[in-house]
Amino acid sequence: MLPVKNLDALLMQTYGLDFQIHNVEWKHLTDPGENFGSQILAITVNAEQNSKKRTLNIVVKLPPRSQYLLDLFDSPATFKKELEFYSTVAPEFLKLQNESGIPEEAISVITPQFLGGRLGLRDPQCFDEQAAIILENLKDENYTTQDRILGLDKVHMDFAIIHLAKLHAITIGLKLKKSDFFENAILPVLQYAVNEDAQNGVTGMIQKAHNDYKSMKEAEPYLDMIEKTLEYASRVTVTPKEPWTTLVHNDFWVNNMMFKYDESNKLINMKIVDFQLTVYNYGVHDLIFFLISSARKDVLDKHLDDMIDLYYDSFIECLESLNVNTNIFPKNEFIEQLHQCAPIKFQQCIMMVQVIQAARGSVTETTNTADKDVFKGGINDENYKQKMLHILSVFERKGWLVK
Structure with a gap:
């Protein structure tokens, strides 16, 4: 039985009141261990509209069923944040680019198309287990994900960095050009206070990562710096300064982006997904986490500084295309933010290795049954261990560990 109730009413938000569903076929879009924050269904809808038959391939996001994941x-x-992002924020990104005179073929459509949603079935404004977000099925448009365990090569990293810089720059362009609208409509979507259950879950994952380091002989020379960096991150808050503050995705890594290729396998487009954790902060928070979490080891070792430069150059180029004065975004301030924020991002970088490097097939729990032991990365897994050690070497090389 289809887990989504009243699907026709949701799709009528886009397709109108004469949209009638005849039948549906559905399956889970992701395997256990590939997504924890929601149930994701791939649904083929056979319908009729204006007396014409049509077929839709859609993705529906529902909340996880396990209480642990709901809390985490x-x-x-x-x-609510993600629903408001797709319905309110994403359309403004396209509108701003149009109004700035960017040719249609050059407009960045960073997100999948939003087709409808609700916070709850009983009350559309009150969350329940039938909360739903409907998006186009990117797989049907030949978008694919990359291998989270292996990470991204230089071509994919560069491509994603350029799109991340655009996401940050377009948000800032919107803020500077439509300040009242931004303050009233966009900023509330980016406000987020982590609740106690979620914070406890994150703290537990950070503690596990810290304990794993203590169990690795190779990490012994770093243990004092690890301790100091984690303590620093829990104590210090970097208050972002305008005009740099922007939409921070807050979970920008391999599984939250999809790539598209042409017939010769050349990379031609990408989309960013999962906007449920967005906050208003420095864009370097996303950049640091993406570089550390998602680049292959050799790419990170050889090209880290090049990728940081690419982000800044792409950010400035996008702002210029929106007719924003870029003199107020000097590179020295950007580099200063990077070094300020990196020790704080260390926590997220090490805790997420448990998720990103979890061996395929090791997670069998669904989002119905998952509990606090669902994240399977550990020191007995060589991929996990090597990634944890590599993060240390990169942070030390860049001077991002607190001594």
């Missing part, structure tokens, strides 16, 4: 992801708050 603070689903009532984060589902």
Whole structure:
């Protein structure tokens, strides 16, 4: 039985009141261990509209069913955020680019198309287990994900960095050009206070990562710096300064982006997904986490500084295309933010290795049954161990560990 109730009413938000569903076929879009924050269904809808038959291939996001994951992801708050992002924020990104005179073929459509949604079935404004977000099925448009365990090569990293810089720059362009609208309509979507259950879940994952380091002989020379960096991150808050503050995705890694290729396998487009944790902060928070979490080891070792430069150059180029004065975004301030924020991002970088490097097939729990032991990365897994050690070497090389 289809887990989504009243699907026709949701699709009528886009397709109109004469949209009638005749039948549906559905399956789970992701395997266990590939997504924890929601149930994701791929649905083929055979319908009729204006007396014409049509077929839709859609993705429906529903909340996780397990209480642990509902608490960890603070689903009532984060589902509302993502719903508001797709319905309110994403359309403004396209509108701003249009109004700035960017040719249609050059406009960045960073997100999948939003087709409808609700916070709850009983009350569309009150969260329940039937909260739903409907998007186009990117797989049907030949978008694919990359291998989270292996990570991204230089071509994919560069491509994603350029799109991340555009996401940050377009948000800032919107803020500077339509300040009242931004303050009233966009900024509330980016406000997020982590609740106690979610914070406890994150703290537990950080503690596990810290304990794993203590169990690795190779990490012994770093243990004092690890301790100091984690303590620093829990104590210090970097208050972002305008005009740099922007939409921070807050979970920008391999599984939250999809790539598209042409007939010769050349990379031609990408989309960013999962906007449930967005906050208003420095864009370098996303950049640091993406570089550390998602680049292959050799790419990170050889090209880290090049990728940081690419982000800044792409950010400035996008702002210029929106006719924004870029003199107020000097590179020295950007580099200063990077070094300020990196020790704080260390926590997220090490805790997420448990998720990103979890061996394929090791997670069998669904989002119905998952509990606090669902994240399977550990020191007995060589991929996990090597990634944890590599993060240390990169942070030390860049001077991002607190001594």
